[in-house]
Amino acid sequence: MTGVEKVSLDWSKLGFGYQKTDRRFIAHWKEGRWDAGTLTEDNSLHIHEGSCALHYGQQCFEGLKAFTTKDGRVVLFRPDENAKRMRRSAEALLMPPVPEEMFIRACEEVVRANLRWVPPYGYGASFYLRPFLIGVGENLGVKPAPEYIFSVFGSPVGPYFKGGLQPVRFITSEYDRAAPNGTGSVKVGGNYAASLRAHEIAVKEGFADCIYLDPATHTYIEEVGAANFFGITKDDRFVTPKSNSILPSITKYSLMHLAEQYLKMTVEERPVPIDSLGEFVEAGACGTAAVITPIGEIVHRKKSYTFYAGGKEVGPVSRKLYDLLTGIQTGVVEGPKGWVHEVR
């Protein structure tokens, strides 16, 4: 994987944005089966005006990253977990699941076809992959689509929240991104459409994003924008919310494992009352895009909670977890078996 001439980009200045890369993967499902899929240079889709994805939100997606390791390999981080989650999302919306083999092969093909866009080691940048599955084909009534498209494109990216490992501020929202027994635990577009207004309000008020509370009672913390929440207690426990309207973050489950196995911390996944935020000396948002973003402050109904160093610095546990996670992703730290998947 070494020796590829890279495109001319300032890798250290990348934000989280779309960049057209050379080729993307596209496969079609029709009459009960998937075709083999192919790579294409065309970055637009031509779909039927009645497509269920457009009218009834019958679509789901994933997000995962490829990294260049210190020794020049290119690896995907836990792509099998994304494939499994996409299967659950597809099943929730009555879409034909993408076989795990096809999901991983598509990601690998897109990485190989765009190697010159994969950021080199050492810039804190990565190649973000966006697999998506949409219901297409002629339709009018509310029912599952007759045909489906599965596609994967990729883009080089830097940090999701400006500044990388810098504490940022959040405010709780009075809106919900998902219903108590709805689609919050799967990665479907409707959850994100429902989050746009809350996000915009938070940003207008000077916050990085909003925090969602449980949709039934608004008393427990659920998600931090498009990332999961964790808090570190004074006695070094890693605490993260449990609820069936939270997206099960692959990063979060990875951090829970690292906290327990590598840092020998106690890990608790349980409801976290918003008025118990005072028990945390550190807090963070975690996800593929957010990596670990330290939370400096949370404002909830005019009450402010600050974390490590008055919300001005990254706490030591968050820093250790960040170093472990990114070290594993870039081949500097030995991770649990199967966490990095080399693209050959």
Ligand SMILES: Cc1ncc(COP(=O)(O)O)c(C=O)c1O
């Ligand atoms: C709503 C939401 N929560 C959490 C996450 C983090 O999940 P992961 O760590 O699997 O990227 C994401 C991103 O996928 C998300 O969109």
